[in-house]
Amino acid sequence: MSSSSTPEEAGAFVSTTATTVDADTQRTVDSIKNIAKNIREASSRIRDTVRTLHRSGAIDELTQAIQEAMIATRDTTQEISATARELRERGIIRDTASDIEETAIAAKATAETVKGAAQQVKEATPKTAETLREVSSKGKKTKNK
Numbered sequence: 001m002s003s004s005s006t007p008e009e010a011g012a013f014v015s016t017t018a019t020t021v022d023a024d025t026q027r028t029v030d031s032i033k034n035i036a037k038n039i040r041e042a043s044s045r046i047r048d049t050v051r052t053l054h055r056s057g058a059i060d061e062l063t064q065a066i067q068e069a070m071i072a073t074r075d076t077t078q079e080i081s082a083t084a085r086e087l088r089e090r091g092i093i094r095d096t097a098s099d100i101e102e103t104a105i106a107a108k109a110t111a112e113t114v115k116g117a118a119q120q121v122k123e124a125t126p127k128t129a130e131t132l133r134e135v136s137s138k139g140k141k142t143k144n145k
Contacts, residue, residue, distance in 0.1 A: 087093050
């Protein structure tokens with residue numbers, strides 16, 4: 001059906017028989033007719049838009065842009081793959097993983113040392129306080145004499 005033909009010209013069924021229907025049924029019929037009209041109009045607009053896009057060269061430009069983006073993506077992916085392969089072959093990835101493991105072990109040992117030192121300080125604090133009190137009181141006694 002061309003965009004200029006009418007439904008009658010295209011062989012669409014158009015009833016001219018007058019029948020009596022209730023209001024709800026008539027609203028449904030009108031709604032369906034309106035939907036059909038909207039579909040025809042939207043189809044015509046889409047067809048015209050596609051023709052315009054094709055004639056303007058916009059579709060070709062879009063296709064070329066997508067192709068260029070895909071080529072750039074492919075090239076980038078190949079670069080990343082080659083770099084990762086080179087790092088693996090040189091042992092850098094393995095060495096880095098090993099260094100991370102060694103650092104974690106050293107950090108754990110340091111944490112244990114600090115924990116032990118903190119425990120010793122905690123245990124020594126009452127003794128230190130008592131010693132300070134004793135020294136302080138001896139100093140006062142000596143001064144008073």
